[in-house]
Amino acid sequence: MSDSGMGAFWANLKALPRTFLGSFVRHGAPTSHRARSQSVFSNVFLHIHATRVHPHSLRLTTTWGLGVSLVAQFLILTVTGILLMVYYNPGLDQAYASMKDIHYVVPAGRLIRNIHRWAAHMMVFCVILHMTRVFYTSAYKAPREFNWVLGMGLFVLTLALSFSGYLLPWDQLAYWAIVIGANIAASPNEVIHAIGLPEAFNIGDIVRRILLGANHVGQDALLRFYLLHVIVLPIAMVFIIAAHIWRIRKDGGLARPGGTPSPAGKGAGSMTPAAQPPSAAPSKTYGLMCLVKGRSPCTGQDPDETVPAWPALLRAELFVFMLNMLICLVLGVFFDAPLREIANPGVPENPAKAPWYFLGLQEMVSYSALIGGVVVPTLAVIGLALIPYLDREAEPAGLWFSGARGKVVTFWSMVVGAILAVLSVAIPVNYGWLRNWFPDIPQLVIIAINPGSLVTLAYMAWSLIVIARTKSTRLGAVALFSCFLVGFVILTYVGTYLRGPNWDFYWRQSDWPIH
């Protein structure tokens, strides 16, 4: 009795490495297509991919690797961010000093900080490019409408993460960016005051107090932004990214011309297998796919049209990931993240500029805080999010610019958008604006009528004209998106390079007055 018990024990002990490995890998070594597909299918992390992908999705010109770059950047930011948290201290008196320590004393601290900063810039840049590519390839069309909405959520979260991180060094850049940001959030007060309601109606004050934990930027604000930056926003980001990528799989892979399988949950709508698994394939792996509602990604097609996700997709992802690491590393080694003087509530920098991705907004805010800082951005985000619901034209998804007509509309919309954006800067710079012409003009008029609101209206009008002329909502959407894109680029350029001290206009930085 005890003898056989001991025997079994020894045998189990000897087999331990194999049985342990087998218990968590659950299938053989990933050397065959079958085993690899099985591991993609059964591993909780890998199964966010489909087991097989269409070669169109792997082509560089389909995605430019942007979505995967965003995931890579988010991972890099998470890891470097946790490392920075080892030394960073969100106390009013310590924050700046701890940043200095990280930059000058902590081993590898400067490199990690630089990489964190550069990855953040790259993420903002890539999220704009990714949205642009998804838009122009019509990849937001049914059944992907809601994934586009999730994407808008990710877009806003990315900007919010960047901005909340901006306060943490507690230097001059940080302090004044948050003062301005918080006061933009409070800018509805402008209207309350302009129509003469008593102070008690200042909803802006309440918003600002929730954001800052006080009426002024101080310790409570620093702690709140720290909390947002390291916990609240990243957690939200992880969940939405997971849903975003999971949906790509459930929508049958990336949008492509000529045949997107019907969406999960629609179509057959039953739990019965929609198609027989290809006879050559092991029924276990592919049979499970048939339990998924609707049709599996490979039904109705020649199974040979798709390629296994492992290795084709995983290899591409690894490549994009390594490329992002490389770029961050090179930028981080050669270019230091800025750290200005410690925050000084008495003197802003002159000019005091927001981070680059907000300089277009700063340009509009320099006419009206409420319109430029709240109304236009909110309208833009809501408008973008609604695109898939307002343009429901069925058309070949995955085709850049929707073909020749789309290219023409894109081109002319960019021309119109650029002219209007340039005018919106050139006219006020050369001739002044309402207050210079009519000094006694009511404040409400100044708030409502300014270059930002006028250009937004003109863009909307242009896109309606395009819809009427082309009888196509898709081309209308193309017109609007192209206008906003080019307007954003131009205003960002103006804010970055052509604005100097006191936000005055200068062609060259060398023309700035010396003081």
Place this chain on the structure above:
Amino acid sequence: MSGRLDPDPISRRDFLGLAGLWTAGAAILGSLVAMARLPVPRVLPEASTRFRAGSPLAFPAGTTTLLPERQVRIVSTDRGIAAMSLVCTHLGCIVGEAPNGFACPCHGSKFDAQGRVIGGPAPRPLRWLHVSQAADGALVVDTAREVSPDVFFQPMNVG
């Protein structure tokens, strides 16, 4: 089939299930509301809005004095003493002196010497602040109390 005269429109099982769901929903909603109250501060631990600017003798008539750490400018005339806030009424940057008044570095608001808006996005003139005198004679400026620009404070003589 059932012999009841007044058949239930909804079965007991469904009713209990729905009641349970609604209770859970109400409980979650209630907790969310309660939690949302937490980030709204009730006490604002901030420095006093009043500060002592010094003896009136330090501000002889006809001079203006900048108090940068208070973001206030003291203007002294024969009619008395007044204090102007240097916080831009647009989005809260600190204005700097410019040839014909004040200019804001952040979005280019321009003000004249009286603080009236002459250009840029600022929605209101720079604020003039309430000035008073403490028992020992020192001037006291209250940054939370606005007064009209033609109000001047006549300090009592101090030894």
